[in-house]
Amino acid sequence: MLISVVIPTYNEEQDIGKTLSSLLMQDYKNFEILVVDDSTDSTRVIVESFQDSRIKFLHPGGGGRCEARNYGIKISNGEIICILNADVQPRRDFFSRIIHHYQMGADYVLVNSRVSNQNALLARFVGSKGDFLYNINTHPDKIEWTEGFSAKRKVILKTKLFPTGYVMPICAGEDGFFGKSLKEIGAKKVIDFSIAVDHIAPAKLYEYWHIRKGRGVGSIQCKRFLEKDSFIKIINIALLKTIKSLFEICLVFPMLISCINISRFSSRGYRDALIFTYPYIIEKCAFHYGEWITIFEIKKREAKINARR
16 A cells, blocks of 8 residues: 655744654655645755655645645545644654554544653643543544544545635644544544654744644634634633633632643653643633634634625
């Protein structure tokens, strides 16, 4: 089976080299890599420095991550599509292990994701929280997407692919929506958390803020574009969530309980419980900031479109 790896990139010069190196070290060799790029940094130079015919650099231009993924899927040649972010590094046996599941009849395979830069506080919080959330959502019906996602190409093409065509590109949450679309068509899912990919989590404050803000942006985008919620409903939900977060932070105790639970999955254990309150507060502030600016931005853009009609 030929595996096509689709990697959308936007200014990924810090990570793309490590990701490509990890792919070229796979013990399963029948694959191609499609880097679908919209960068302004040296991402292209780094990609083209890898003189391997299996790596293809594509620059369709604009459209965001969803359009980049769709473009890569459509021009791919593989029976299996693996969709990676530029900071995800599969372990050496990744391809050979997922291939086994496809040979046994799987339509899509979900795997484990491990934060590799655990020495950094913010990254360790991201990894610990991810493990905590997976631990409380371990029922297969609750999980439809993970880093290192892969699926049969013919099954993917039965869906509407990743959602595009809105007043602004969806920047988060679209992958879970896509995973649900596979479930809806009756695709056979396999979850194997013994297979892992390594993920570089944000370690610097500005990176962490940007990613967490993006989660808030994507939350509102999905509610408006995919779930078709009204602005009144979206504002009410965002307001209630913001108030809830303020109470958690101001009362301290609810926030501390959350951080204690998350620290159970930290490499440093409960020693991180108190210090985790710092990334917890930053995460809440960034998320809600992303929500509110997106509510106003979508409303403004939709008003402009309606004014032209």
